[in-house]
Amino acid sequence: MANPKRPTFSRREVSEDEAAQIAKLDDLADQFIAQLHAIGGTDPAGSELASQKLVMAATLIRQGADSAKRHVTS
Helix, strand or coil, X not given: CCCCCCCCCXXXXXXXXXXXXXXHHHHHHHHHHHHHHHHHCCCCCXXXXXXXXXHHHHHXXXXXXXXHHHHXXX
């Protein structure tokens, strides 16, 4: 049973254009992270990057992509 004190939120449908923008953002983030693997000489199929600085860059790219996707769907 849902907590009666908590509001429930409904999500609206994402349009085809918005879905395409979200997919493009995901693709761009994946390409950027693949480039970070190339810079560090690590396997793009793996999750480890060569340095903490590259890990931070990957984290910020994912955060940026997530923020942009939230903007698209707002």
